[in-house]
Amino acid sequence: MDIKQLKAFVTVATLNSFTRAAGQLGYVQSSITSQVQLLEKELGVSLFERLGKKISLTAEGEEFLMHARQMINLWERAKGSVSASELPKGKLIVGAHESICTFFLPEILHEYNRRYPDVQLAIKMGSWCDFESALRENQIDVAILIDRSLSVPEFVVDKERSAPFAFLTSSEHPLAGKEHVYAEDVAEYPLLMTGEGCSWRALFQRALENTGASLQLMSEGGSIQTLKCLSAFGLGVTLLPLFAVEDEVRSNQLKKLNFRGLDLNLLIQVVYHKDKWVSSALAAFLEICKEKW
Template structure:
């Protein structure tokens, strides 16, 4: 097997699909199949199970993945030494929380790719705990999350922009914070591992103890839909509800957070993983745009 076989394997494992990997790598699916068959022949075992149209990585595949990621990282570092000023034909694999990907980075990614058309940027969406595991296993080049400033001690972090946090409610039913005491108020909990769940508990917990109508939502879109449909209340970053506030669907009451509670969008990386010049360039671009 050679490096392109390992890149194919890593990409399929991350995307969970031969079809998506074919589009990203610009290979035919038959070529991808040959790459995987070559790996499986040399290892004398399967790295993926095919179940109808779906695939699942095997135990052998899970053993290979971090090793393949490390080899690919070393290969990319060597390639950069050969052509240090060329940022074309490279791939960046970034982990992102839904909140960061949808509401902060998408427009920036589109602008970056307009000036870097040869760069493939793979976005892996997930919860922070899942992304952290992938970054520590070298399956990601870096990750972007919203979290408290001192929350991720095991990974170095660069703060990009502070997030304005507030209590969010339906525009037609939450006219002031005194409305929170109404018996009909529906409180929408962020998921337990959400970075600002503690803010919800701290600033709305006193009201929640008196209520029986509670909903735990798994995503920001689910929280917003519940607020609109059930006249619920939650805590969210302003960046995730700006359009609904502008259209007078939602109201936003900014919270005066303590330094310890403040949330920011951050860039996290593995201190032992090499960061390519292209990744540095992308991160600098994102930081500049978010702070402008």
């Protein structure tokens, strides 16, 4: 049994595919199949059931998966312990929401790359739903989230800062001139909403759920830039983080509504798994996040 066999097994189990596992690990499929077969032979059990082109973990495979992940984490810790004095190197995979990638991450990555050019950086965009499983499966090293305060024992929140949100419209919109705006007011107009799984979509829905009105959903799942443009042209009301619309609010392209009735704040949080070996590359990234924020 070696670490390549364990990684091959865990990756196949995570992706539920030998082909996708081969692509992620950079091997040909026959090599991944061979590594898993050697592992099964040594253990004396079948780890996967193979029914046609579909695979699934056996009961023994489910049991062994937990131990395999622990062994990989232990191996990473052992490897890191003998190279902790070296400059960061290797690969660092960062998961982040689109808004973080657009407005915060470039400065952090630029500084990181300047200081530690031997580290290969990889960025995965997604939502907390994506990153929760990716952190557990060791597919990413660290995630930067926009969400409510995280209270999951498995994860360490290394850094957090407030992220105020606001309902926004064009400056000519009927709501733009109101001194105070309530959920019932917002519900009267077309809504420009983010996609399923987005943390502030839930915030959006909580703000409007008690209106009793039939909500007019005009756009769903657009990027921040798309939602800003649609709203600036007076086509509806949207909810976005204020850091993403500072220029538009300053230039009066978008009007921040004085919304009453719900705290429109989330947190930006830098998160990693509690069992994750904090390598020199990850430690350096966490430090730069603290410096910049």
